[in-house]
Amino acid sequence: MLKTSAAVNGHVTTPSAVERHPWTGRRHVLDLDDFSRDEIEEVLRTADRMKDVLARPIRRVPSLRGRTIVNLFYEASTRTRVSFELAAKNLGADVVNIAASGSSVEKGETLLDTARTLRGLGADIMVLRHPDSGAPYTVARHTDLSVVNAGDGLHAHPTQALLDAYTIRERIGRIEGLRVLIVGDILHSRVARSNAWCLARLGADVTFCGPPALLPPTSVSDHDRAPWPARVDLHLDHAVEGVDVIMPLRVQLERQDGSRLASLRSYARDYGINRARLARAASHAIVMHPGPMNEGVEIDADVAHGDRSVVQQQVTNGVAVRMAVLYLLTAAVRAAAVTDAEEAQKPAAKSGNATNGRKA
């Protein structure tokens, strides 16, 4: 899988005696494998406050006024793109949406050239969705944009995992100690991977379940050395017993080559979440889905729209969670820039005369 260097990922650690905010030093949100538990919990806390903002008559604050956020989407998306757009607008940022079709990408412009052009036009943060795993890392490494990964190939979808964690915490009250079952096409799922990192970091016990051909091979051959912090169970009726959260994944017909999936009907029979399977889970169990749903395949319509389904809440929470991510990232990047500028000045002006005006 993709390995990333610390320099790209963020955390350039600068020693400091003052109390450090958990996001200090972060420059990008590429995946959650490099997130500490504190950082994730800070997103959840901040998202609570963003939800307060969304509950007011005026659903907008001026926090990111003057910042420009570019949404660059090389893949189709409704909820993620609109959710990022609303999040940025609710924070007062200027938002530019670019779809690959209709842009210079059609003339053959490369991702990096496009990114540099957008930086030249004044973009501060790039929200990127791309079919190639690792594409956001390339932009992060070779431009000075701050990058938020909105889904890259088969690799990661960090903000989806954060909003899933937020929704679980909101509905069940905690994440620590919960048993979470992710069902379906794990092999092609960036949602499954980012969720495993996120939920495991928060103390949940994550299990992957799906057709053997759609599970990551290493996790089948050696449970203990699975490439993601999750267990594997091949039998859904066994795996679903007593779990707190069930997350069926979309069967991604566009990513199938035809050889791995016998038929949609047999998939529904063996791996579809229906009322009988839901009954085997814990009595308070919730059902989540990253959307869009294939009803009757990975999830039955009456479960998808039943009282245990939190699909609608996931969509609603997406805006608050993305507001939290954009706010924290902007603040962290600016803090780093100011620190750098102060460091650069240090030899000239020795310490002492700093203004102490703590309170405005």
Add this chain to the structure above:
Amino acid sequence: MAHEIVEQNGGVDSLILLGLRTRGVPLAHRIERAIAAFEQADVPCGELDITLYRDDLLAGQVRPLQESFLPTDVTDMKVVLVDDVLFTGRTIRAALDAVMDYGRPRSIELAVLVDRGHRELPLRANYVGKNVPSSRDESVSVRVTEIDGNDEVVIMRSAEVRESRTWRSVS
């Protein structure tokens, strides 16, 4: 200060106190209790976090967001903002914007424990506990029992304590 607020507003009708986080909050609650004691009236008292309205997000500090709590709709109410120290006025500017995003109050007034001068905006407080002339390179911090374990106002210069005074009451 609590007496002044009630006097100026001709009673407690439509009055709402809003403490600015962090140290305006316990001060607002003290005013609330003082009014309850001498007026036998409950004045709604809320808490406002204005981090998302600050103009210094880009000045380089990651600030955790805190909860705001408004006990009633502020529309047509007489809002009294309560804060510990009035300095440049930028916090109050942000608070005015924040309050107006919650509704349209009939009026907004400002009560502060300490006014240390050096305004950068055309603002002044309606109620001031104490005017404390200070120089720009001093820091003036209010400590309250509810948060810091004791009540005092500390004026520091270049990280060294120069003067420390204590007020016991805000009413």
